[in-house]
Amino acid sequence: MGMEGIGQRVVRKEDKRFITGKGKYTDDVKLVGMTHAHFVRSPHAHAKVVSIDSAAALAMPGVIAVLTGAELVADRIGNLICGWMVHSKDGSPMKMGAYPAMAPETVRYVGQAVAVVIAETKNQARDAAEAVAVEYEELPAATTVAAALAPDAPQLHPEAAGNRVYEWSIGDKAATEAAFSGAAHVVSMDITNNRLVPNPMEPRSAVANYDSGDDALTLWTTSQNPHVARLVLSAFYNIAPEHKLRVIAPDVGGGFGSKIYIYPEEIVCLWAARKVNRPIKWTSDRTEAFLTDAHGRDHISKAEMAFDADHKILGLRVHTYANFGAYMSLFSSSVPTYLYATLLSGQYVIPAIYAEVDGVYTNTVPVDAYRGAGRPEATYLLERMMETAARQFGLDPTDLRRKNFITSFPYQTPVIMTYDAGDYNASLDAALKAVDYAGFPARKAAAAARGKLRGIGFSCYIEACGIAPSKAVGSLGAGVGLWESAEVRVNPVGTVEVLTGSHSHGQGHETTFAQLISERLGIGIDQVSIVHGDTDKVQFGMGTYGSRSGAVGMSAIVKAMDKVEAKARKIAAHLMEAAEGDIVIEGGEFKVAGTDKKMPFALVALAAYTGHNLPDGMEPGLKEGAFYDPTNFTFPAGTYVCEVEIDADTGKTEVVNFVAADDFGRMINPMIVEGQVHGGLAQGIGQALLEGTVYSDDGQLMTASYMDYCMPRADDLPSFDLHHTTTLCPGNPLGIKGCGEAGAIGSPPAVINAITDAIGHNDMSMPATPAKVWAAIHGRAAAE
Amino acid sequence: MTTVSMTVNGRQVSADVEDRTLLVDYLRNAINLTGTHVGCDTSQCGACVVHVDGRAVKSCTMLAVQASGSAVTTIEGLATGDELHPVQAAFREHHGLQCGFCTPGMIMTAVDMIRRHGGQLDEATVRHELEGNICRCTGYHNIVKAILDAAAKMQMPAAAE
Numbered sequence: 001m002g003m004e005g006i007g008q009r010v011v012r013k014e015d016k017r018f019i020t021g022k023g024k025y026t027d028d029v030k031l032v033g034m035t036h037a038h039f040v041r042s043p044h045a046h047a048k049v050v051s052i053d054s055a056a057a058l059a060m061p062g063v064i065a066v067l068t069g070a071e072l073v074a075d076r077i078g079n080l081i082c083g084w085m086v087h088s089k090d091g092s093p094m095k096m097g098a099y100p101a102m103a104p105e106t107v108r109y110v111g112q113a114v115a116v117v118i119a120e121t122k123n124q125a126r127d128a129a130e131a132v133a134v135e136y137e138e139l140p141a142a143t144t145v146a147a148a149l150a151p152d153a154p155q156l157h158p159e160a161a162g163n164r165v166y167e168w169s170i171g172d173k174a175a176t177e178a179a180f181s182g183a184a185h186v187v188s189m190d191i192t193n194n195r196l197v198p199n200p201m202e203p204r205s206a207v208a209n210y211d212s213g214d215d216a217l218t219l220w221t222t223s224q225n226p227h228v229a230r231l232v233l234s235a236f237y238n239i240a241p242e243h244k245l246r247v248i249a250p251d252v253g254g255g256f257g258s259k260i261y262i263y264p265e266e267i268v269c270l271w272a273a274r275k276v277n278r279p280i281k282w283t284s285d286r287t288e289a290f291l292t293d294a295h296g297r298d299h300i301s302k303a304e305m306a307f308d309a310d311h312k313i314l315g316l317r318v319h320t321y322a323n324f325g326a327y328m329s330l331f332s333s334s335v336p337t338y339l340y341a342t343l344l345s346g347q348y349v350i351p352a353i354y355a356e357v358d359g360v361y362t363n364t365v366p367v368d369a370y371r372g373a374g375r376p377e378a379t380y381l382l383e384r385m386m387e388t389a390a391r392q393f394g395l396d397p398t399d400l401r402r403k404n405f406i407t408s409f410p411y412q413t414p415v416i417m418t419y420d421a422g423d424y425n426a427s428l429d430a431a432l433k434a435v436d437y438a439g440f441p442a443r444k445a446a447a448a449a450r451g452k453l454r455g456i457g458f459s460c461y462i463e464a465c466g467i468a469p470s471k472a473v474g475s476l477g478a479g480v481g482l483w484e485s486a487e488v489r490v491n492p493v494g495t496v497e498v499l500t501g502s503h504s505h506g507q508g509h510e511t512t513f514a515q516l517i518s519e520r521l522g523i524g525i526d527q528v529s530i531v532h533g534d535t536d537k538v539q540f541g542m543g544t545y546g547s548r549s550g551a552v553g554m555s556a557i558v559k560a561m562d563k564v565e566a567k568a569r570k571i572a573a574h575l576m577e578a579a580e581g582d583i584v585i586e587g588g589e590f591k592v593a594g595t596d597k598k599m600p601f602a603l604v605a606l607a608a609y610t611g612h613n614l615p616d617g618m619e620p621g622l623k624e625g626a627f628y629d630p631t632n633f634t635f636p637a638g639t640y641v642c643e644v645e646i647d648a649d650t651g652k653t654e655v656v657n658f659v660a661a662d663d664f665g666r667m668i669n670p671m672i673v674e675g676q677v678h679g680g681l682a683q684g685i686g687q688a689l690l691e692g693t694v695y696s697d698d699g700q701l702m703t704a705s706y707m708d709y710c711m712p713r714a715d716d717l718p719s720f721d722l723h724h725t726t727t728l729c730p731g732n733p734l735g736i737k738g739c740g741e742a743g744a745i746g747s748p749p750a751v752i753n754a755i756t757d758a759i760g761h762n763d764m765s766m767p768a769t770p771a772k773v774w775a776a777i778h779g780r781a782a783a784e
Numbered sequence: 785m786t787t788v789s790m791t792v793n794g795r796q797v798s799a800d801v802e803d804r805t806l807l808v809d810y811l812r813n814a815i816n817l818t819g820t821h822v823g824c825d826t827s828q829c830g831a832c833v834v835h836v837d838g839r840a841v842k843s844c845t846m847l848a849v850q851a852s853g854s855a856v857t858t859i860e861g862l863a864t865g866d867e868l869h870p871v872q873a874a875f876r877e878h879h880g881l882q883c884g885f886c887t888p889g890m891i892m893t894a895v896d897m898i899r900r901h902g903g904q905l906d907e908a909t910v911r912h913e914l915e916g917n918i919c920r921c922t923g924y925h926n927i928v929k930a931i932l933d934a935a936a937k938m939q940m941p942a943a944a945e
């Protein structure tokens with residue numbers, strides 16, 4: 001293993017441009033003749049668009065065009081699609097209403113675009129948008145599941161009677177009923193998972209350019225998967241044929257799921273750029289981001305768990321209502337179903353599970369995958385249940401978990417998943433040791449002496465990363481395959497370019513992917529470039545989400561590397577007149593085993609390109625590609641322990657200790673892995689303590705800026721204490737499991753379990769704001 | 785339109801802008817220094833922090849005309865040639881950035897923090913003083929480490945290393 005190979009804490013190659021201000025994000029793109037777009041957005045949650053009068057706006061300085069939803073529809077620009085068909089338990093397909101990129105007739109959430117102004121400058125576009133006179137006829141709105149399912153609720157879409165998108169189920173209902181009828185104990189809880197706004201620090205942005213000479217379009221956009229963007233824009237939205245559309249996702253300032261989807265603004269900018277024949281830039285401001293970026297979570301669940309007399313779990317029954325917002329976003333249908341309910345077995349042997357999920361339309365921003373997507377919701381539900389059950393039984397919460405852990409693999413859960421490998425006791429042991437569980441009572445007493453309430457809470461999470469395989473997800477309704485592609489191009493001088501379909505928006509691929517090449521070829525990571533994010537450079541890819549870049553993306557690179565090495569070996573054997581099987585690659589050299597014959601990799605590369613002396617019949621060059629389709633998800637897991645201190649006078653919770661013990665399989669760069677965990681923990685602790693999206697009953701978003709939506713800041717968080725245990729993933733060549741979402745999945749229940757432990761009161765919902773915690777301590781109705 | 789002139793990163797610059805132009809827009813659009821970022825519209829996130837006459841300022845909170853005649857330093861002006869500023873180096877060393885979007889503002893805030901506190905920085909102070917800068921990627925853990933390390937190194941004469 002070289003200094004920069006697998007397992008090394010190599011500092012990142014990409015950092016230089018970011019720390020010197022040379023990163024190139026979409027809003028940094030400037031084109032000659034570029035114009036600016038500003039959207040006219042609905043102030044109402046639900047209304048008919050009666051008329052749009054653009055005359056005053058068109059007369060304003062710099063204004064080039066005002067385009068409306070009616071014109072968009074007239075130009076046959078397609079409605080936004082949902083890419084995963086989920087069927088209800090009665091077999092009927094989900095019921096979806098039309099989702100136009102700008103609303104021609106009806107708006108269904110505050111912030112939905114009805115028109116766009118194109119002007120010479122951003123300020124001119126903004127000013128003119130104010131002058132577009134839109135007449136609305138307000139309709140009653142429903143912003144919660146309860147309101148949308150009420151008998152007299154307003155109907156959002158004619159296609160979805162009762163605002164129900166689907167009534168889905170998974171598991172064995174009869175077996176689960178039987179488990180409950182034979183149970184010694186049943187634990188029941190109502191559990192809400194609060195709606196979140198992803199809030200990557202870089203607001204979404206799109207720059208669209210139309211080249212009338214080539215009749216081709218280019219889109220720079222803040223996307224986690226530019227190829228899927230191009231595919232969908234071409235195949236469904238009628239923007240341009242795929243070969244006439246180039247999508248570039250340059251440096252992207254965080255995504256967390258919210259930049260997976262194709263958004264109306266990208267469609268409109270491309271369409272409008274052709275119409276006005278000028279380049280167009282649109283960049284969201286932060287309030288626009290709150291109003292239009294896909295939100296996350298928003299589940300209301302009733303959960304019941306059956307135990308035998310020995311506290312072994314017999315069964316789990318869950319009914320969840322998922323608030324989808326006003327329209328179905330690109331992957332939204334799969335989040336509360338195949339990404340959530342399939343993880344409801346957690347780390348436990350649960351012989352029977354039955355889960356029902358009702359998807360519901362409301363007059364709110366569309367909801368889709370956000371960091372963890374479904375797994376945080378499953379983990380929160382299960383781990384709140386386990387802690388609550390332990391308290392009801394008077395057991396130590398870690399003992400109850402151990403008693404029910406899955407300990408032999410592979411393990412088939414009752415809800416589709418086959419866990420391939422894991423050691424849940426090992427991560428629990430590591431976490432308990434790190435947190436000094438035995439010393440907790442003394443720390444609690446010391447805190448009490450200082451007038452503070454101290455509590456400890458646990459969470460044993462599992463996640464499913466690298467969603468796969470394509471055949472399986474296809475049979476479950478997915479509209480895309482979930483493989484990844486890679487191409488390894490060795491240059492004649494021995495430097496290497498890796499073209500990957502994965503996309504980095506902070507994950508450090510330029511470093512970790514290069515570390516893989518360094519490990520294989522023994523060359524420095526400076527000799528390797530990682531090329532991604534441009535559909536004109538990389539042939540195809542599925543992008544980055546669901547912690548798939550390591551497990552799936554790097555596996556594709558391994559496959560391409562295998563081919564490169566096989567050919568290079570043949571060349572080296574030929575040049576050194578040795579048997580191919582005797583060639584070993586070591587420290588950047590090709591050696592003939594058992595002899596002192598060797599040649600540097602760079603000379604093998606050069607020979608491939610000079611073509612002067614290659615084996616008979618061999619094509620010159622050294623460049624190979626591969627597609628990798630995984631055989632299964634990977635299953636990272638771990639134990640998180642949170643210790644809090646609460647000020648009873650103010651209700652303020654301080655996280656005084658947070659221990660994470662994770663099993664991510666093989667780690668390419670532990671420094672980067674730990675950074676991913678830190679970020680996930682901050683988002684999960686943010687969900688537990690601070691973040692919550694609030695709509696008024698009539699559908700106004702009350703938390704539409706950083707003044708109102710409480711983002712975790714440095715002062716709100718502790719330093720984290722991270723530990724690792726390792727079982728390799730048997731399903732991919734590197735043994736990688738994935739780490740990007742663990743922190744956000746595992747931490748919320750640990751925090752809430754710690755708070756409820758501290759206050760001795762189990763009724764606490766997220767976010768556990770000081771007002772709510774104070775009310776719980778002092779026995780007052782919570783100030784919601 | 786007003787002609788606004790100032791020194792940016794030691795270079796005299798001048799551009800005609802609308803009176804309402806914010807300093808951040810002046811830097812990004814009139815002067816083409818796009819390292820300074822915009823992450824919000826309420827002066828909460830700190831992605832836009834630059835130094836005006838040596839002090840950290842949220843450049844989305846100040847009009848360009850207000851900075852007229854000042855000396856402004858942006859992230860692009862922090863390194864000396866190829867040599868990174870110690871705070872820049874520490875962010876890299878400690879993996880204090882992921883997507884890099886908040887990073888210019890974080891670094892400019894950190895430089896000013898260290899200037900004001902010298903070596904007297906501790907973790908609680910750093911966390912408290914970072915309240916005006918939001919990072920969604922790193923959980924702050926490594927940013928705090930980077931700032932503490934840079935503060936210690938900047939105090940230490942190179943000879944002592």
Ligand code: FES
Nearest residue numbers: 823827829830844
């Ligand atoms: S852009 Fe200045 S504080 Fe957010």
Ligand code: FES
Nearest residue numbers: 882886919920921
């Ligand atoms: S590194 Fe992405 S927001 Fe801080």
